[in-house]
Amino acid sequence: MTDTPDMPALAVEQVSHSFGRRLALDHVSLTVPQGRFVALLGPNGAGKTTLFSLVTRLYATRAGAVRIFGHDVARSPSAALSELGVVFQSRTLDLDLSVRQNLAYHAALHGLAGRAVRARIDELLTLVGLQERGADKVRTLSGGQSRRVEIARALLHRPRLLLLDEATVGLDLASRRTIVALVRMLVRETGLAVLWATHIFDEIEPDDAVSVLHRGRIVASGDAKALAADAPSLEAAFRALTEDAAGEAA
Amino acid sequence: MSGAPAASPSPTRILGPRGYAICLGGIVWRELLRFVQQKERFLSALVRPLVWLFIFAAGFRSVLGVSIMPPYETYVLYEVYVTPGLAVMIQLFNGMQSSLSMVYDREVGSMRVLLTSPFPRWWLLFSKLIAGVAVSLAQVYVFLAIARLWGVDIPPLGYLTALPAFILTGLMLGAIGLVISSLVRQLENFASVMNFVIFPMFFASSALYPLWRVRDASEALYLVCLANPFTHAVEFVRFALYGAFDPLSGAVVLGTTIVFFALAVIAYDPGRGVMGRRGGPKGEAP
Numbered sequence: 001m002t003d004t005p006d007m008p009a010l011a012v013e014q015v016s017h018s019f020g021r022r023l024a025l026d027h028v029s030l031t032v033p034q035g036r037f038v039a040l041l042g043p044n045g046a047g048k049t050t051l052f053s054l055v056t057r058l059y060a061t062r063a064g065a066v067r068i069f070g071h072d073v074a075r076s077p078s079a080a081l082s083e084l085g086v087v088f089q090s091r092t093l094d095l096d097l098s099v100r101q102n103l104a105y106h107a108a109l110h111g112l113a114g115r116a117v118r119a120r121i122d123e124l125l126t127l128v129g130l131q132e133r134g135a136d137k138v139r140t141l142s143g144g145q146s147r148r149v150e151i152a153r154a155l156l157h158r159p160r161l162l163l164l165d166e167a168t169v170g171l172d173l174a175s176r177r178t179i180v181a182l183v184r185m186l187v188r189e190t191g192l193a194v195l196w197a198t199h200i201f202d203e204i205e206p207d208d209a210v211s212v213l214h215r216g217r218i219v220a221s222g223d224a225k226a227l228a229a230d231a232p233s234l235e236a237a238f239r240a241l242t243e244d245a246a247g248e249a250a
Numbered sequence: 251m252s253g254a255p256a257a258s259p260s261p262t263r264i265l266g267p268r269g270y271a272i273c274l275g276g277i278v279w280r281e282l283l284r285f286v287q288q289k290e291r292f293l294s295a296l297v298r299p300l301v302w303l304f305i306f307a308a309g310f311r312s313v314l315g316v317s318i319m320p321p322y323e324t325y326v327l328y329e330v331y332v333t334p335g336l337a338v339m340i341q342l343f344n345g346m347q348s349s350l351s352m353v354y355d356r357e358v359g360s361m362r363v364l365l366t367s368p369f370p371r372w373w374l375l376f377s378k379l380i381a382g383v384a385v386s387l388a389q390v391y392v393f394l395a396i397a398r399l400w401g402v403d404i405p406p407l408g409y410l411t412a413l414p415a416f417i418l419t420g421l422m423l424g425a426i427g428l429v430i431s432s433l434v435r436q437l438e439n440f441a442s443v444m445n446f447v448i449f450p451m452f453f454a455s456s457a458l459y460p461l462w463r464v465r466d467a468s469e470a471l472y473l474v475c476l477a478n479p480f481t482h483a484v485e486f487v488r489f490a491l492y493g494a495f496d497p498l499s500g501a502v503v504l505g506t507t508i509v510f511f512a513l514a515v516i517a518y519d520p521g522r523g524v525m526g527r528r529g530g531p532k533g534e535a536p
Binding site for chain 1: 265272287
């Protein structure tokens with residue numbers, strides 16, 4: 001498959017998924033263009049993690065299609081997954097292994113080893129500001145540092161699309177800002193496409209493309225500033241769109 | 251800031267035979283690293299069979315005489331008889347432990363990381379199995395070395411001829427563990443695996459007593475033991491330790507490995523098995 005600049009990095013087309021009788025995703029469509037930061041905004045339980053599980057092929061897509069740079073995840077999973085880096089919501093590093101060991105393990109999962117990989121690990125640790133911590137066990141890192149290691153890990157095999165599922169959950173304000181700034185820098189300077197799932201409004205900038213997921217459905221999508229045009233703020237617009245969920249949670 | 255992470259890769263380039271080997275090597279290396287870190291796990295894996303050997307076998311030496319039967323050419327002491335069974339018991343526990351760690355990985359999410367690898371899922375599961383076998387071999391050979399000091403003399407060449415047998419029985423027990431891990435929903439349910447899998451498999455086998463003695467006691471129990479793949483794993487290893495080959499047990503072990511590995515591949519298939527049904531995220535799945 002040849003890439004064209006207008007081929008989306010990620011295309012989710014009419015995807016539905018249910019667990020037993022419960023419909024977790026209902027005809028969800030969204031697109032992440034190449035080199036763009038797209039936010040997937042939704043309250044807890046909206047279906048964000050289910051969507052990520054389908055994109056990463058943890059579950060098979062039963063209805064609809066997911067394409068990564070044109071590669072259908074169901075039909076050509078290897079090609080699709082090679083283009084994809086993921087930071088999951090839960091912490092997924094081996095605590096008792098060192099930062100470098102964790103990264104080398106991940107490289108091996110992508111069939112990469114040797115001197116080039118060691119150089120790549122150095123490069124990425126510098127990028128995320130942890131070049132001094134390579135030999136330390138992950139257990140000794142702070143939450144924000146672990147997250148940065150996970151971002152470095154997700155970039156090891158040079159993917160062109162990065163998925164982050166609630167990457168800043170549980171972090172203090174300073175760490176959150178560092179993570180958001182790092183990811184935005186990657187989009188700006190390296191042309192990485194990013195799908196950023198969150199329920200935190202202040203991580204979204206007015207020019208970001210946003211899809212709002214609520215109860216398994218995309219209830220709004222467009223530029224953040226357009227979504228917030230009729231409301232006092234993006235937060236207010238988002239609350240209005242997902243009001244019953246907020247009420248339910250209270 | 252430096253670095254250009256998004257340079258265009260050629261995805262198919264890295265998935266050649268070398269890539270497969272690197273992936274397998276990486277998974278085995280991680281498992282061994284984790285094993286070395288967990289010294290208690292190594293100790294408890296050793297203490298269990300040693301308690302059987304030092305205490306149980308010593309106590310039963312006079313009660314349970316073992317007559318001359320293949321592969322033994324002379325009358326053997328009870329310690330000598332139980333050693334192969336205890337070695338395979340190490341692998342049984344190890345197989346269940348790897349399966350437990352699969353459930354744990356699923357809960358904490360490192361399974362997700364494994365499964366985002368572009369290699370086919372059967373290869374990832376196979377690599378996991380090999381990693382488990384590598385760990386179990388380390389345990390088994392340390393146990394055999396201690397048993398030798400205790401007077402369990404096995405022909406020196408036997409340690410070598412038993413290696414392929416241990417690899418195959420390790421694969422079989424690991425594959426059974428993989429299937430079990432796909433059936434267990436939460437870590438807490440794992441105690442029942444002990445009760446319903448490990449103990450029955452171990453006791454209803456030829457590990458502790460020869461099958462002819464079981465037959466004397468109960469024909470039904472004898473048939474159960476005969477149907478138990480663990481019995482054949484023990485016999486396969488017992489013969490191999492004495493440089494002999496038991497075709498029946500070899501065939502049963504190989505067949506069981508293939509069947510359970512196929513089941514595990516199905517269970518971990520994103521379209522059919524456990525991941526889609528049981529892996530739903532909190533708040534989004536029932």
